[in-house]
Amino acid sequence: MKLRDDKKTQQVFDAALGLVKEKGLAGITMSAIAKEAGIATGTLYIYFTNKEELINSLFSECRKASLESYFRNYDAARPFKEGFKTVWTNILKFRIENFEEVVFMDQCYHSPFLNECTMKLTKQMKYPLFKLVERGKEENAFKQLDTFLLLTFMIGAIHEGVKNAHYSRKALKKTDMETMFTLCWDGMKQ
Amino acid sequence: MKLRDDKKTQQVFDAALGLVKEKGLAGITMSAIAKEAGIATGTLYIYFTNKEELINSLFSECRKASLESYFRNYDAARPFKEGFKTVWTNILKFRIENFEEVVFMDQCYHSPFLNECTMKLTKQMKYPLFKLVERGKEENAFKQLDTFLLLTFMIGAIHEGVKNAHYSRKALKKTDMETMFTLCWDGMKQ
DNA sequence: TTCTTTAATGAATAATTATTCATTTAAGTT
DNA sequence: AACTTAAATGAATAATTATTCATTAAAGAA
Numbered sequence: 001m002k003l004r005d006d007k008k009t010q011q012v013f014d015a016a017l018g019l020v021k022e023k024g025l026a027g028i029t030m031s032a033i034a035k036e037a038g039i040a041t042g043t044l045y046i047y048f049t050n051k052e053e054l055i056n057s058l059f060s061e062c063r064k065a066s067l068e069s070y071f072r073n074y075d076a077a078r079p080f081k082e083g084f085k086t087v088w089t090n091i092l093k094f095r096i097e098n099f100e101e102v103v104f105m106d107q108c109y110h111s112p113f114l115n116e117c118t119m120k121l122t123k124q125m126k127y128p129l130f131k132l133v134e135r136g137k138e139e140n141a142f143k144q145l146d147t148f149l150l151l152t153f154m155i156g157a158i159h160e161g162v163k164n165a166h167y168s169r170k171a172l173k174k175t176d177m178e179t180m181f182t183l184c185w186d187g188m189k190q
Numbered sequence: 191m192k193l194r195d196d197k198k199t200q201q202v203f204d205a206a207l208g209l210v211k212e213k214g215l216a217g218i219t220m221s222a223i224a225k226e227a228g229i230a231t232g233t234l235y236i237y238f239t240n241k242e243e244l245i246n247s248l249f250s251e252c253r254k255a256s257l258e259s260y261f262r263n264y265d266a267a268r269p270f271k272e273g274f275k276t277v278w279t280n281i282l283k284f285r286i287e288n289f290e291e292v293v294f295m296d297q298c299y300h301s302p303f304l305n306e307c308t309m310k311l312t313k314q315m316k317y318p319l320f321k322l323v324e325r326g327k328e329e330n331a332f333k334q335l336d337t338f339l340l341l342t343f344m345i346g347a348i349h350e351g352v353k354n355a356h357y358s359r360k361a362l363k364k365t366d367m368e369t370m371f372t373l374c375w376d377g378m379k380q
Numbered sequence: 381t382t383c384t385t386t387a388a389t390g391a392a393t394a395a396t397t398a399t400t401c402a403t404t405t406a407a408g409t410t
Numbered sequence: 411a412a413c414t415t416a417a418a419t420g421a422a423t424a425a426t427t428a429t430t431c432a433t434t435a436a437a438g439a440a
Contacts, residue, residue: 001385002437024300026216029427040389045429103300110214110293145369148354153373156350157343164342179335183343187377191415192407219397230419235399 009047011037013058017100025107030054055113060121062101067125069094080139081185087132088154088181095162096172102162126151142188150188157184199237201227203248207290215297220244245303250311252291257315259284270329271375277322278344278371285352286362292352316341332378340378347374 015036019028030051034041048054074086095102108114133151136142142150161180165172172180205226209218220241224231238244264276285292298304323340326332332340351370355362362370 001439002387002435004387020300023302024216024297025214026297027302030429031427041428042390042430043388046387051428107214107216107297107300110210110297112213112217143373145373146366148358149351149366149369150373152350152354153347153370156346156348157377158346159350160342160346161339164338168338176336176339179339180343183333183335183340183377185377186379187347187373187375189376191409192405192417194417220399221397231398232400232420233418236417241398 004046008037008039008043009057011039012044012047012054013061016054016058017104020104020107021100025055025104025111025113052113052115055108055111056115056118059105059108059114059118062098062105063122063125065098066094066101066105067128071128080136080141084132084136084141084185085181087129088158088184089177091155092158092162092172092177092180095158096165099162099166102159129155136188140190143190153187154184194236198227198229198233199247201229202234202237202244203251206244206248207294210294210297211290215245215294215301215303242303242305245298245301246305246308249295249298249304249308252288252295253312253315255288256284256291256295257318261318270326270331274322274326274331274375275371277319278348278374279367281345282348282352282362282367282370285348286355289352289356319345326378330380333380343377344374 012033016028016033019032019036030044031041033054034044044054048057070087070090072086072090074083074090076083129151130147133142133147133154137144137147137150157180161172165176202223206218206223209222209226220234221231223244224234234244238247260277260280262276262280264273264280266273319341320337323332323337323344327334327337327340347370351362355366
């Protein structure tokens with residue numbers, strides 16, 4: 001009995017991400033994905049029941065990777081500013097290094113592909129970040145403002161910064177990151 | 191001789207924007223647009239040579255409307271902070287009131303539809319904003335940092351704020367806007 | 381080695397979507 | 411009113427894309 005090739009799923013994901021980055025969601029087809037992944041079109045249907053499921057699976061995978069990266073090296077026992085900067089930097093770096101995923105996820109939000117379940121799970125994603133900002137308020141590091149507004153502010157600056165860095169085709173230097181962090185921190189700080 | 195109906199172009203644009211907001215770029219078809227606009231599919235091809243041109247026209251229209259809104263009521267003779275707040279508020283309000291356009295434009299950036307010309311023109315869009323931020327630096331209102339980083343920071347916070355307000359389904363209150371402006375200003379100020 | 385099972389293939393089919401075109405309709409001109 | 415011209419229509423066609431399926435290939439079990 002022949003066994004399924006575990007590497008194939010990842011090949012398909014990589015192929016799909018590459019295509020989305022180039023042409024957007026509206027530009028990817030099952031045959032293009034198969035070709036890019038180096039497999040036959042029919043093989044896609046062994047690993048995914050259809051295009052919708054392929055996209056939802058990939059989205060979930062991206063969301064998971066994204067989420068997992070955020071709190072890497074975060075130590076709640078350390079001072080708040082240090083921890084906040086760690087998370088802030090994790091988010092920025094993840095988005096720079098995984099720009100394809102970011103583009104894909106952005107495009108999916110307004111697509112006919114994502115199902116209810118995928119959508120719902122995604123909303124829960126921000127909860128740990130929410131708690132982090134709350135901690136900042138509790139410790140009087142941050143202004144006593146609506147947590148969602150603060151969180152949105154922080155996230156927005158990162159998202160746009162990454163997009164801009166990407167399209168201007170110059171890598172963000174370490175000093176740029178410091179600058180961006182300072183802007184964010186100064187905005188939020190008490 | 192029958193004359194072209196000038197209202198039709200706008201009807202088509204409205205229809206397309208509505209559909210994009212619901213289903214994304216990947217979800218709109220020429221027949222769906224026609225149906226939504228209340229005209230026959232063939233009629234679309236009288237006003238636009240094909241789907242690509244339709245989308246590029248709509249994109250240009252949206253970009254123009256967006257750009258025109260930014261400096262409404264801006265008076266360079268008034269103090270910087272006042273002028274900056276005017277522009278900041280204009281951008282925020284435009285994006286709230288024209289959320290469909292915003293979604294459409296976002297989706298277009300990574301689509302196979304936008305042509306070179308449309309892309310290029312779009313990049314020039316931010317120039318007046320760039321100059322505004324430069325003025326802030328010259329008057330020592332803003333930190334002496336890279337103008338692009340400052341601009342990106344400002345824009346990012348607005349973009350994300352609007353998205354969030356929309357998806358959380360609660361209208362931004364006047365106080366929320368004040369809060370958001372303060373966060374932005376405090377981040378950028380000297 | 382032979383058998384069995386499932387992965388893999390890619391051409392064929394089904395479904396969807398863009399585009400065309402013969403025909404009709406409406407508006408302006410003579 | 412009769413004529414002319416271009417808009418409008420929507421069914422038909424072309425093009426593209428998703429999905430299936432008969433067939434082959436590969437890997438483990440007997």
